[in-house]
Amino acid sequence: MSLLIPLLQVPGQTTLAIVAGFFLTFLWYTLRWFRLRRSMPPGPLGFPFIGNSHQIPEIKPWRKFTSLNEQYGPVISLMMGDTPVIVLGTAKAAWELLDKRSDIYSSRPRFIIGGEILSDNKRGLMLPYGEAWRKWRKILHSAFHARRADTYRGIQSDESKIMMHQMLHDPEHFERHLQRYAASVVTSVAYDRRVDSVDEWIVQENMQAMDYLTSVNIPGKYIVESMPWLLRLPKSLQWFRKEPEAQRQRDVAFLMHLYKDVESRMKDGAISDCMTSQTIANREKNGWSELDVAYAVSTPFGAGIETTAGTLSIFFLAMLHFPEAMRKAQEELDKVVGPDQMPEFQDKDRLPYISAVINETLRWRPVAVLGGSPHAVMTDDEYQGMYIPKGSTIFANLDGIMQDPEMFPSPEMFLPERFVDATDPRLQTFDLPFGFGRRICPGAHLALNSLFINVARILWAFDILPEYVNGEPILPDTRNFTNGFNSRPVSFRCRVVPRNDKVEKCILAESEAAKARLLVTK
Numbered sequence: 001m002s003l004l005i006p007l008l009q010v011p012g013q014t015t016l017a018i019v020a021g022f023f024l025t026f027l028w029y030t031l032r033w034f035r036l037r038r039s040m041p042p043g044p045l046g047f048p049f050i051g052n053s054h055q056i057p058e059i060k061p062w063r064k065f066t067s068l069n070e071q072y073g074p075v076i077s078l079m080m081g082d083t084p085v086i087v088l089g090t091a092k093a094a095w096e097l098l099d100k101r102s103d104i105y106s107s108r109p110r111f112i113i114g115g116e117i118l119s120d121n122k123r124g125l126m127l128p129y130g131e132a133w134r135k136w137r138k139i140l141h142s143a144f145h146a147r148r149a150d151t152y153r154g155i156q157s158d159e160s161k162i163m164m165h166q167m168l169h170d171p172e173h174f175e176r177h178l179q180r181y182a183a184s185v186v187t188s189v190a191y192d193r194r195v196d197s198v199d200e201w202i203v204q205e206n207m208q209a210m211d212y213l214t215s216v217n218i219p220g221k222y223i224v225e226s227m228p229w230l231l232r233l234p235k236s237l238q239w240f241r242k243e244p245e246a247q248r249q250r251d252v253a254f255l256m257h258l259y260k261d262v263e264s265r266m267k268d269g270a271i272s273d274c275m276t277s278q279t280i281a282n283r284e285k286n287g288w289s290e291l292d293v294a295y296a297v298s299t300p301f302g303a304g305i306e307t308t309a310g311t312l313s314i315f316f317l318a319m320l321h322f323p324e325a326m327r328k329a330q331e332e333l334d335k336v337v338g339p340d341q342m343p344e345f346q347d348k349d350r351l352p353y354i355s356a357v358i359n360e361t362l363r364w365r366p367v368a369v370l371g372g373s374p375h376a377v378m379t380d381d382e383y384q385g386m387y388i389p390k391g392s393t394i395f396a397n398l399d400g401i402m403q404d405p406e407m408f409p410s411p412e413m414f415l416p417e418r419f420v421d422a423t424d425p426r427l428q429t430f431d432l433p434f435g436f437g438r439r440i441c442p443g444a445h446l447a448l449n450s451l452f453i454n455v456a457r458i459l460w461a462f463d464i465l466p467e468y469v470n471g472e473p474i475l476p477d478t479r480n481f482t483n484g485f486n487s488r489p490v491s492f493r494c495r496v497v498p499r500n501d502k503v504e505k506c507i508l509a510e511s512e513a514a515k516a517r518l519l520v521t522k
């Protein structure tokens with residue numbers, strides 16, 4: 001009220017001029033807004049200033065995106081406050097824009113909470129396209145390109161043998177064993193440091209950090225993402241900063257601890273070559289601070305555990321619901337490998353149905369449900385007569401894309417056959433689950449190797465069966481998934497039963513040998 005008093009005291013004409021000024025500005029903004037919305041791809045109109053923010057749920061927004069794509073078409077638009085958002089609902093649209101026009105579609109939107117406040121612009125996954133991102137991406141590429149990724153097969157095979165042993169003795173906690181496997185592979189590759197249990201401090205601390213990061217990166221969750229002008233308020237009034245800033249301090253302490261540990265083992269000559277030791281060796285040449293390196297080398301730790309373990313959980317869920325696919329895969333394994341030895345990487349080319357099961361798992365319920373991380377377009381663009389403004393956030397909504405009945409008939413069914421018989425080259429090399437263009441997942445080779453060795457061995461050794469209550473099978477809901485950018489099944493129960501005595505003996509012998517190679521003391 002006190003703010004209004006001076007306004008009421010100015011002479012009548014001045015007051016009128018101010019009110020008219022406000023009104024004209026409002027009218028200009030609103031007309032411009034409607035003109036913009038008309039030229040953009042179809043979608044719910046929303047309101048000036050707030051756009052469609054109120055229509056996008058905080059919980060699993062991809063469901064809403066999928067239904068909007070069904071209603072308005074494969075390319076739709078929304079406004080999150082002042083930021084245009086484009087949602088791509090078919091692979092064709094995503095390939096045409098994000099792959100073919102990757103020179104302008106390879107940036108990221110501003111992640112005010114997750115990228116700037118929480119991560120101080122040090123997590124490359126959220127960096128805009130440019131020099132800093134390129135430098136970061138080079139480190140990832142040199143550690144994970146196809147030939148380099150194959151050098152980690154020994155670690156992956158041994159960790160998978162240990163996982164099989166845990167699965168045999170403690171089948172109830174199958175999800176924990178999958179997570180331990182995925183965690184130990186990335187910590188070995190990144191820090192030359194394996195993990196024996198998901199309860200270990202470094203796994204728990206990383207999970208906490210990643211859960212927090214994915215929980216803040218949900219579109220619509222923070223008003224400041226669509227109204228960045230709130231950052232101009234005095235810091236003490238920016239109520240949204242407190243929590244992410246506290247988490248940042250915790251993240252920095254954790255990542256620097258891992259960095260310093262590698263550095264001191266390098267000084268003692270007590271470390272094998274790993275991603276961190278190599279990056280530290282080149283740190284000064286690249287002009288990187290210790291903290292820059294600590295964040296960069298933690299990338300696989302952040303991006304490679306939930307995605308890999310989550311996809312393997314999805315595989316278990318699919319096997320429960322589609323036992324005929326499991327039987328067919330087991331027939332192939334029995335014919336090609338037999339019960340006396342475990343499948344190995346060199347069997348891969350002779351196991352096409354296993355490869356098809358993996359592709360179908362990645363399709364049926366993609367863990368990176370919104371395409372991993374959204375892209376942003378760097379210049380104004382036009383697609384099929386529709387205007388896509390510079391700075392638009394672009395979601396490749398894998399939830400909807402993978403359920404497109406034109407590309408994947410009977411999309412709710414788990415049908416590996418669609419990949420076995422595929423003539424379309426984009427299904428033969430199925431990289432759709434790993435994203436697009438210059439931002440495509442750099443860990444895809446490592447991930448596919450992990451998926452192959454574990455899916456092949458699990459199906460070779462075990463039947464995955466439902467639990468029974470009062471003679472009735474209990475099947476977990478196929479849509480009960482977690483929230484967040486990586487969405488995996490909410491923990492469920494099943495029986496993991498060895499198929500015969502021979503596989504049990506083989507697992508015991510192979511896991512002992514693997515432990516000896518990895519110097520596991522427990």
Ligand code: HEM
Nearest residue numbers: 125300303304307308368371372434435436439441443447
């Ligand atoms: C089944 C496992 C995995 C799936 C389904 C997956 C999927 C994805 C997807 C969809 C993206 C977004 C790409 C885009 O923006 O267009 C992505 C990005 C990324 N992934 Fe993966 N990923 C997996 C495993 C891994 C692993 C094991 C690593 C690390 C070694 C990794 C590291 C990354 C990084 C660093 C990015 C960001 C790339 C950038 O912004 O330039 N991912 N992933």
